[in-house]
Amino acid sequence: MKPVVIFGIGDFARVAAVYLQEDSPYDIAGFTVNEQYIDQPKLNDLDVFPFEQLTQTHPPEEYAMFVAVGFKRVNKARAEVYGACKSLGYELISYICSEATQWGHIEIGDNTFVFEENVIQPFANLGNDVVLWSGNHIGHDAVVGDHCFVASHAVISGNVTIGARSFIGVNATIRDGVRVARDNVIGAGALILADTKPGEVYAGNGTQALAIQSDQLKSFK
Ligand SMILES: CC(C)(COP(=O)(O)OP(=O)(O)OC[C@H]1O[C@@H](n2cnc3c(N)ncnc32)[C@H](O)[C@@H]1OP(=O)(O)O)[C@@H](O)C(=O)NCCC(=O)NCCS
CATH class of the missing domain: 3.40.50.20 (Rossmann fold)
Known part of the structure; x- marks a missing residue:
């Protein structure tokens, strides 16, 4: 080796x-x-x-x-x-963390790196140069295209397709069967329920601060 x-x-x-x-x-x-x-x-x-x-x-x-x-x-x-x-002729290695969960029957390209606590179901396909940071769900028959980066704790449901080079932010959720097009940025916490178009950006809805201080919360007295 x-x-x-x-x-x-x-x-x-x-x-x-x-x-x-x-x-x-x-x-x-x-x-x-x-x-x-x-x-x-x-x-x-x-x-x-x-x-x-x-x-x-x-x-x-x-x-x-x-x-x-x-x-x-x-x-x-x-x-x-x-x-x-x-x-230049280099072989590019791939790595699946021993603490990721997968049962085989998956396809994985080269230069692909899978961190711990990813769950990759059978018949999923990870392309070349894909990064799955920790803790994602990659459902059955999902396809993650070449050069994609999936941050952490994203849910990529069954039969989803992620187009090449797209970025999936922390805690994003992609509904089953949806096709995320190439070069998308799916922001942290975004919820994607329908197909997207190339190059689109989806921002999640950040929560707003209440107009009180934490020491005013009655339930924390
Ligand atoms: C969606 C996301 C990519 C937007 O990123 P951002 O840093 O706010 O975006 P940028 O600073 O590049 O924004 C460029 C422009 O986009 C627009 N924009 C960004 N967020 C917007 C929003 N929520 N609503 C409307 N317009 C928005 C603005 O016009 C902004 O220009 P401005 O600086 O004049 O306001 C970001 O919120 C996000 O979710 N990032 C992923 C985080 C993540 O998962 N990190 C894990 C790393 S491992």
Whole structure:
């Protein structure tokens, strides 16, 4: 099994390294980003290598990669790096946390990362370069398209389709059978009951503060 170089030095990269070290068979060789972004030689006690020289220092015949870039530019930043690494010939690993729940009969692409407490039902399909942060429900026969990022505790019901590069915010709910189009941002707590169009943004309804202070609440006296 090839050791893995993680692309990225942000939060996702730091956190992903810990999951892979503690809960996967992969050895982590270090991190890589474009040279201009290297601001420290080490991260998590591992070396940070310039991406421009990676094919010489860590050739694709000997090393695999994982692209741990967040949802910048609605996932296009990660999609671009994913494409660049693939075209250099790197195998991109996928990871499902041992504390996620799935019974097999699912399809999963490359560079896909599934955190703990995700429930993925049979016949679900996760594309390439998908991130499922912790605690989501992915219902049976749901399709999560390439380069999507699902934050935490979202409900993606059975037979839902999420178009490529879409972002699903924390606690969002997508009704069964709905098709979320490509490049959508579904905000925190949004409730999606009907198909959406490409590039749309849905914001959840934030709750309003009452016109009293907490020490005025009778039920808390
Ligand atoms: C929906 C969401 C994306 C909107 O984000 P935002 O930070 O408010 O949006 P931006 O600052 O980029 O807003 C740009 C414009 O959108 C419009 N806009 C944003 N929210 C709006 C709302 N609720 N109603 C009307 N217009 C809104 C405004 O015109 C805003 O321009 P302004 O700065 O002049 O007000 C955000 O509320 C959200 O839910 N984000 C996901 C959070 C999440 O799940 N995080 C997990 C990370 S792992």
